[in-house]
Amino acid sequence: MDETAGKYSDVYGSWQQHLFNFNLANRETCMPGLRKPQLAALYSSLGHLVMSPSSTATVVMPTGTGKTDTILGLLIAGRLARTLVLVPSDALRSQLVKKCDLKKLREIGAVSETALNPVVMAVRTGMSIEEVQQFSEANVIVATPQALQRFTTDALQALADLCSHLIIDEAHHVAAKTWERVKSAFKQKPRLQFTATPFREDNQALDGTIIYNYPLKDAQNDGYFKAIEFHPVREYNLVLADQAVADKAVELLRSDREQGFDHLLMVRARSQKRAEVLFDMYKKHEDLTPILIHSKVPGRAKLMDDIVEKKHKIIVCVDMLGEGFDLPELKIAAIHDQHRSPAVTLQFIGRLTRVDQALGDAKFVSNIANQNTDYQMAALYKESADWSAIIRDVSNDKIEREIKKEAFNGQFLNDPDSDEILGLNPNPKISAIAFHVDLDKWQPKKARHFSQKKEQLQFLSINDEQDTVIMVTRRDTPVGWAQTSAIVDTTWLLYLAYYHKNDQTLFIHSSGDETQSARFLGLIAKDARRITGEPAFRTLHNIKLLKLQNVGLSRVRKDLRFTMHVGRDVNAVINEIQNGTAKKSNIFATGFENGQRITVGCSHKGKIWEMNSESIIYWIQWCKQVSLKLNNASIKSSDVLKDVMRSDKIEGMWPKGIFYVDWPETIAIENEQKILLSYNAEVFNLLDIMLGRPLRTDDLTLSVPVIAAAPDGNRYLPDITIRLLDDGYKVSCPGVKIIFAEEKALEHYLDAEPLVFLAVDGSLVEGNYRSYAPNSLDLKLPTALIESWNWGTTPIHSESMKAARNLETVQGFTFSKIQNDYSFIFNDDGAGEVADLVAIRESTDAIYVDLYHCKYCPKKDGVARPGARVEDVYEVCGQASRSVKWLHTHEKFFDRLMLRYQQSLSNNFQRILKGTPEDLELLRNKCHDHEMIFKFVIVQPAISAAKISAEQLAVLGTSYSYIKSVSSADVKVITSP
Incomplete structure (x- = not known):
């Protein structure tokens, strides 16, 4: 029988008469048939179309397991009337159209001659409603997101009305905005997504329940992927790294070809500029006919044909060679720039690991000394990494996250509303009102009775396992400018409830008003006791450097019942709160908790919030943390404000004793x-x-030196000067620009975002205001934190070891003194340093990082004598205070050390004093599941422990107090006897 397609009706009629063959292939008997994942995916999809045709479903099949033929098989086996297949690129569209000849399905016996080939039509950009009607002659309509983007809403709906089903191939490539528009048009139609990686590249949620997941581990075990060989090179010198990768990759290519394999080498670059640089390295291998290809290379189509014909053995390209490009001979990859995205990495590897008996195993080459990926991908770039196992585990881990998210969503009642609500990706403001509710009085299912005349319940879903209710309502109200019922204002409202059983505390969130929240509460809880008054202010507990941004006060005066205080006049009312002449109505504040910057708001009426919008899962976790404070009776709200920061306007002159400066808080x-x-x-x-x-420099002028580290030495940029005005300040830094989102003059940026200064008395200076906590002013360093060393004959006027590793220096002596106490010690001395010495040791579950900040003792009359000079502690205390920002940065901390190490190699500066670069890599990978515990050590032999002055103790105490407030880390000071 002729296998070409007939008319639409003839094709669809033949599918109705056809019996699809679901036989499973048997390799041992050479019996043809479907692959295991194809068969399972078809059964799962057909079952879904019967049981839940109106909901979105996702099928996960790794690259190379026959996903496209599974989609085509579903058309025939499911007897789908007219299907729109959405693919991410023109190349994949062409590939799908070509495969609609059903050649492979016929070869394996799944489809017989009874079934005619489908009539296939492709969507063009921006078609009209009339033009869409031509698709009535097609069984399969193929479109790309780009083509549908220019459809009008009516034209898109006409296309959806014409189709019976929607199938999305490579679903992770379809942007969330595009998918939402298409999904809305196909709202009442069955929707199936096929993907190898069920997580979007745009970081948006991938809709749809995963109805089938074929794990990569099974694909490997079942023989659908060739083994993956990883051939690492280790070159820390960035100048030499690319050449090392190129040499290894070419060596592997030549070896494979000598063994009779017709293998090709793909060289991956992150940009066209990088590709051109790399091509210069490979083009010397003329016998392997290297070629450079990217979107701007002339004659690209001809080059692609030459590549397919294997005229070029080395192909230098940007990323991959386009979606749908399939060349089995591509078996070696030189990864000069690693992928950051797991999705792209999995897809890239899948291209090279497809089974072909005439070809050898896939081989990947990369420099493991230059990782620039997240910690999961970093596991690939270890010395003896098993790529087959790691790719499997990373894939499973990522998919497991999606399945866990679905499990949370799936804990809600299985009704249409849950799918609708969660499909909206709720991102509520993080706020709630808390109530004490007895367990037997928690009645979430009664939320179904919420509807009233002006506000109708639209969606409701209840998660019994998580004690959570999510509800969406529609409220119609008359417009304020007309006396008519013909038009109304429509508002959609979100309600959330979470019951924390441990504390019998119920949290209610509503985007509506108090009356609406009360109605919601009255339905789902009986005899609820609102947590109000002083207990609500317990949420401010344990916040360091607490700054009140705005304060509302209730007063007892008849002529003044309520006042609101914002910004700089807040400190004027703190005393009123403490002495009882005014009561707290509401407070919003910022500060640090467990070393993290946070915001928190609370009111006397019981509302609690933070300045943030997040997912519902985050909101529930936040409620759990808040519940711990609300129900802790040992917290006295009267004590919370003891350490709150006050602010005074600076007038007439800058404060004395300013010794430290850092970038604005916004950075x-x-x-x-x-x-x-x-x-x-x-x-x-x-x-x-x-x-x-x-x-x-004078009463009205502060000057800040600016030093920049460059490969060939430091650069001294113009000083930043801040001039105090009568009611403000003005910054000057001529010629320096800051590039952040946009380029602008640094002085203009700092006019709006002030530098942060720290003064000897413990106060902070920002702009023309001074902030301080009364109980933290003029603190002295506890003498128990001082340890004196005998420096012997060390010339303590000499500070740095430098590249020569001069031990006859303060830094060198410190290294000699501590080297046996740590497994890894790093010399980070220089502009942009984290600390002069970074010393690290490990335990089974923690990484201990001690940051040593070293300073020299200046000579006077040719002699360096320790003493009580306050100027000797200013700079080193400033350095220690500045390094606090590296806490909680995890792998970024180790990335910084590795970058500094690599950059210094070209100057013959070996920064690793103890340990190896491999140790640094290992620490970077461990930091995700090990606690990082920091300590700050100030080393200043200019201080005499016997003669230490009150002024020195004050500066050290200020730095100590600042570090403890922001980080809770320990501090130690090393001095001379």
Whole structure:
């Protein structure tokens, strides 16, 4: 029988008469048939179409297990009337159209001659409603997201109305916004997604219940993937790293070809510029005919044809060769720039591991000394990494997360509403009102009775296992500018309830008003006792450097019942709160808890919040943490405000004793790595910039030195000067620009976002205001934290070991003194340092990091004498205070050390004093499941323990108090006797 397609009706009629053959292939008997994952995916999909046709379903099949033929098999076996298949690229569209000849399915006997080939049509960009009607002649319609983006809403709906089913191939590539639009049009139609990686590249949730997941481990065990060989090179010198990878990759290619394998080498680069640089390395191997290809190379189509014909044995490209590109001979990959995305990594590896008996195993080459991936992907780049096992585990872990998320969602009652609500990806503001409710009075199912005339219940889902209720309502109200019922304002409202059984505490969240929340509460809980008054303010407990951003007060005066205080006048009312002349109505504050910057709000009426919107899962975790404080009777709210920061306006002159400066609070360590400063055509990463000790040049002027680290030495940028005005301040830093989202003059940026200064008395200076906590002013360092060393003949006026490793220095003596106490010691001395010495030791479950900040003793009259000079502690205390920001950065901390190590090699500066680069890599990988415990050690032999002055103890005490408040880490000070 002729296998070409007939008319739509003839094809669909033939499918109705056809009996699909579900035989499983047997390799031992050579009996043809479906692969195991294909058969299982078909059964799961057909079952879903019978049982839950209106919900979205996801099928997970690794690359190379026959996903496309499974989709085609489903068309015939399911007798689908007219299906829109959405694919992410033109290449995949062409591939799918080609495979619609059903050749493979016929070869294995799944489809017989009874079934005609489908009539296939492709969607063009921006078609009209009339043009869409032509698809009535097609059994299969193939489209790309790009083509559908330019459809009008009516044209897209016309296409959806015409189709019976929607299938999305490579679903993780379809952007959430595009998917939502298509999904909305196909709301009443069956929707199936096929993917190898059920997590989006745009970090948005991938809708749909996973109805079938074929684990990568099974694909490997069942022989659908060739083994993966990893051939690491280890080159820490960044100048030599690419050549080392290239040499190894070419060596493997030549070896495979000598053994008779017709293998090709793919060289991956992250950008066109990088690809051109790498091509210069490979083009010398003329007998292997290297080729460079990317989107801007002339004659790209002809080059692609030449590649398919295997005229080029080395292919240098950006990322991969396009979706749908299938060349089995690509068996060796040189990864010069690692993928950060697990999804892309899995797909990339899948390209090279497909089974072909005429070819050998897949081989990957990469530099394991230059990791730049998340900790899961970093496991690939270890010395003896088993890529087959790691890729399997990473894939399973990622998919497991999606399944766990679904498990949470699936704990809600199995009704249409749960799918609708969770499909909206709720992202509520993090806020709640808390109530004490007896367990037998918690009645979540009564939320179904919420509807009333003006507000109708639209969606409701109840998670019995998590004691959570999610509800969406629609409220119609008359418009304020007309007396008519013809038009109304429509508002959609979200309600959440979470019952924490351990404390018998119920949390209620509503995007509506108090009356609506009360109605919701009255339905789901009886005899609820609202947590109000002083217990609500317990949420401020244990927050360090607590700054009140705004305070509302209730007063007893007849003429003044309530006042609101915002910003700088907050401190004026703190005394009123403490002496009882005013009562707290509401407080919003910022500060640090467990070393993390947080926001917290609380009111006398019991509302609790933070300045954040997050997922429902996050909201539930937040409620659990808040519950611990609310129900802790040992917390006295009167004590909470004892250490709150006050603010005073600075007038007339800058405060004396300012010794430390750091970037504005808005620049966290995560941002610092992305921010640049430019000056005189040179660009520097902010992490390579050191702010020197602030100088008070006159009463109204502060000056801050700016030093930038460059490969050939330090650069001294113009000082940042801050001029105090009558009611404000003005920054000057001529010629320096900051590049962060956009480029602007640094002085203009700092006018809006002030630098943070620390003064000797413990106060913070930002802009023209001074902030302080009364109980933390003028604290002295506890003498128990001081340890004196006998420096012997060490010239303590000499500070740094430098590349020569001069032990006759303060830093060198310190290294000699501590080297037996640690397994790894790093010399990070220089502009942009974390500390002069980073010393690390491990236990079974923790990594201990001690940061040593060393300073020299200056000579006077040719002699370096320890004493009581306060100026000797300013700079080293500033350095210690500044390094606090590295806490809680985990792998970024180790990334920074590795980068500094690599950059210094070209200058013959070996920064690792004890241990190996491999140790540093191992620590980086361990930091995710080991606690990191920091300690700060100030080393200043200029201080005499016997003569230490009150002024020195004050500066040291300020640095100590700041470090403890922000990080809770220990501090120690090393001095001379």
